[in-house]
Amino acid sequence: MNATKDIIHSLRENAGLSQKELAEKVYVTRQAVSRWENGDTVPNTDTLKLLSKLFDVSVNTLLGSPRKLICQCCGMPLDDDGQISREPDGDFNEDYCKWCYTDGEFVYKSVGELTDFLVEHLSNENFPPEQARAFLKRSSRSLVIGKSRKIHRFDKALFRRALQKPFPLPNTSRASLTSCSHGNTKKHITGSFFGILT
Numbered sequence: 001m002n003a004t005k006d007i008i009h010s011l012r013e014n015a016g017l018s019q020k021e022l023a024e025k026v027y028v029t030r031q032a033v034s035r036w037e038n039g040d041t042v043p044n045t046d047t048l049k050l051l052s053k054l055f056d057v058s059v060n061t062l063l064g065s066p067r068k069l070i071c072q073c074c075g076m077p078l079d080d081d082g083q084i085s086r087e088p089d090g091d092f093n094e095d096y097c098k099w100c101y102t103d104g105e106f107v108y109k110s111v112g113e114l115t116d117f118l119v120e121h122l123s124n125e126n127f128p129p130e131q132a133r134a135f136l137k138r139s140s141r142s143l144v145i146g147k148s149r150k151i152h153r154f155d156k157a158l159f160r161r162a163l164q165k166p167f168p169l170p171n172t173s174r175a176s177l178t179s180c181s182h183g184n185t186k187k188h189i190t191g192s193f194f195g196i197l198t
Contacts, residue, residue: 003064005039011055011062012037026050049091058084058092073100073108074118 012022012033019033026047035041043051048059055062058081060069069078072095078084085093085101093101100107108114115136123129 004042004062005037007062007064008033008043008051009037011051011057015055025054052092053090057081058094060094069094071095071097071100073097073106073114076100 012019015022017025019037020030023030023033026043027050028043028047032041032043036043042063048062051062052059058069060067061081069084070076071078074097076083076097076099078094078097081092083097085096085098086103087093088104095101096106108117115133118136119129119132122132
């Protein structure tokens with residue numbers, strides 16, 4: 001709760017708003033804003049969403065990042081708000097990275113599309129495309145349809161099991177991953193298979 005009070009206070013001051021002005025923008029009293037900034041209370045869910053939109057930060061950030069956000073499609077750790085996807089109205093969608101879900105649409109429409117993307121960017125001289133595809137095929141029972149039934153994601157149980165043993169890609173390092181058109185493939189794929197395992 002202490003992190004939340006400092007974050008709200010800092011965001012309000014950086015925006016040049018008084019407590020009263022902030023209160024008017026999120027439909028609460030000035031006293032409510034004062035209680036947040038003193039650490040007596042935390043905004044309710046609806047107010048957190050309004051604050052998120054007003055200050056252009058995720059709800060998780062407003063709460064002091066109490067949980068580690070991970071893309072529910074590719075498994076990439078979402079370390080900052082710039083990696084989090086958005087809905088068409090501009091609201092943050094903390095379930096997905098911006099490379100898997102953009103403007104209310106999933107980029108990968110099937111397991112095949114996601115697998116093709118991963119094979120293309122996981123393979124290298126030590127891990128040829130055929131081997132990458134075979135690994136993903138062996139893991140396919142762990143691929144399940146996501147909440148919306150439009151996209152597939154890696155099952156968290158797969159990653160929990162992977163925590164108990166070394167990652168199965170011999171001689172593959174983060175540095176050997178290639179770059180791609182969306183400009184952050186190394187981070188994206190690293191997150192998918194390495195970041196979540198640490």
